[in-house]
Amino acid sequence: SFELTQSPSVSVSPGQTAKITCSGAALSKRYAHWYQQKSGQAPVLVIYEDNRRPSGIPERFSGSNSGTMATLTIIGAQVEDGADYYCYSKDSSDRGVFGGGTKLTVL
């Protein structure tokens, strides 16, 4: 079955670049989307279709997808970017698949 793997945690200092990765078989042949979830809140879409940013999402958020790995990059991370981040894609039967999530700490 199709699975997406994320590292459990990433930690950076404010102003640094945070990279959160998501790996899966032939992931670049599918779109990867990214969601930010802060404690006690519903997830929010931050990147869709690998590298597109919804309106209202800061320009410091960007995405890429190549080979078996998609990457969410936050250039100049802010304290308020601290949250859980999930990648999302679909399997060959069009069923949704989430990565296990990465806890980003910006301190």
Place this chain on the structure above:
Amino acid sequence: EVYMEESGGGVIQPGGSLRLSCAASGFAFDDYGMHWVRQVPGRGLEWVSFISGDGGFTYYADSVKGRFTISRDNSKNSLYLQMTSLRTEDTALYFCAKDVIYQKPYYFDSWGPGTLVTVSS
């Protein structure tokens, strides 16, 4: 503004049934597919099910297939999840989420706040 609110959660014994609802507003409900996604408290997100805009196509995660049924009533701008044969591992916060297209699962751009289902004896 897009708004969705889930309801129907609660405490239920293993083997029991429960029906979740999601009331939507602020968009043309029947133009979009809809999903259910769940999250065990303190754990990650799990995709559960999808239904197309007209209700003609449905998809399920293996973990719920045969036990859960997704449906919608476009006249009421409402989405449902009928859950039967509930197990303790179904305990989670259940979110409804709006897809960006009509026919097949793609990705979600809006979510409700969720409703908590607890399966416990």
